[in-house]
Amino acid sequence: MWINKIKKLLDIFLPSNCLGCGKSGELICPTCLSEIILTGQYLPSFGNLKKIITVLDYDQPLIKKAIRSFKYPPFNQNILNYLIPFLIEFLRYSPTTIDYLKKNNFVLIPIPLTKRKLAQRGFNQSELIAKEIATEFNLNLNTKILKKIKNTRSQTNLSPEERKNNVKNVFRIKADCPTNLVLVDDILTTGATLAEAAKSLHQAGAKEIWGIVLMRG
Numbered sequence: 001m002w003i004n005k006i007k008k009l010l011d012i013f014l015p016s017n018c019l020g021c022g023k024s025g026e027l028i029c030p031t032c033l034s035e036i037i038l039t040g041q042y043l044p045s046f047g048n049l050k051k052i053i054t055v056l057d058y059d060q061p062l063i064k065k066a067i068r069s070f071k072y073p074p075f076n077q078n079i080l081n082y083l084i085p086f087l088i089e090f091l092r093y094s095p096t097t098i099d100y101l102k103k104n105n106f107v108l109i110p111i112p113l114t115k116r117k118l119a120q121r122g123f124n125q126s127e128l129i130a131k132e133i134a135t136e137f138n139l140n141l142n143t144k145i146l147k148k149i150k151n152t153r154s155q156t157n158l159s160p161e162e163r164k165n166n167v168k169n170v171f172r173i174k175a176d177c178p179t180n181l182v183l184v185d186d187i188l189t190t191g192a193t194l195a196e197a198a199k200s201l202h203q204a205g206a207k208e209i210w211g212i213v214l215m216r217g
Helices: 002-013 030-033 061-069 077-094 095-103 115-121 125-137 160-167 191-203
Strands: 041-043 049-059 106-111 145-150 171-173 180-188 208-216
Touching: 002 077, 061 077, 061 145, 061 180, 077 095, 077 125, 095 125, 106 125, 125 180, 125 208, 145 191, 160 191, 171 180, 171 191, 191 208
Parallel strands: 049 208, 106 180, 180 208
Antiparallel strands: 041 049, 145 171
16 A cells, blocks of 8 residues: 555654654663563453453553554654564463364454554554464455455544444345454553454354454553
8 A cells, every 4th residue: 555655755854753762773672662561361252252361451551642653643653673572472371272273173253343444544553463463373364255345433532332333233244254364463451442343253153253453451
């Protein structure tokens, strides 16, 4: 996409400042990166989701800044290069989980964006996260099954009930649904988006659904 080409040029010619301390040179300097706390955990099941894994907490100030950097203008996807390794590290030290996912042929499915949102942002952060997991652990990835067909309001300032209604019936299944799958997303707050996607996939035939989320809000 043309928007990604422009961003890459800007990354080359414009210096980066650390989101944490403001030091010039990197989006997150080594000192600030070392202060990020990995809080990997398995959350209780809810809805059609059997297990949910998260690795970072939104209440860390630097994590808040990082989220705003890639989810809102200037839509800096490079910030994910600093955050995804925390997820990979947690999963690497959870060999029983990875073995289970492989043995039972789980398929990674990133939470999709609408065409309009994808064009605006230039990338789907959930897909980027899912691709890294798939590559690192040799898991199957499918970006064609789940589609988001409705543009929704930002969930940021909505109540839990409003969030649930905001994403109601926004997903459609566009291909055969695997029996076992893992939904991948960037942030979990009330879980409304993840739950709605899981509901659609369960209705389409999925039996066991997990969630892997980079951070928890």
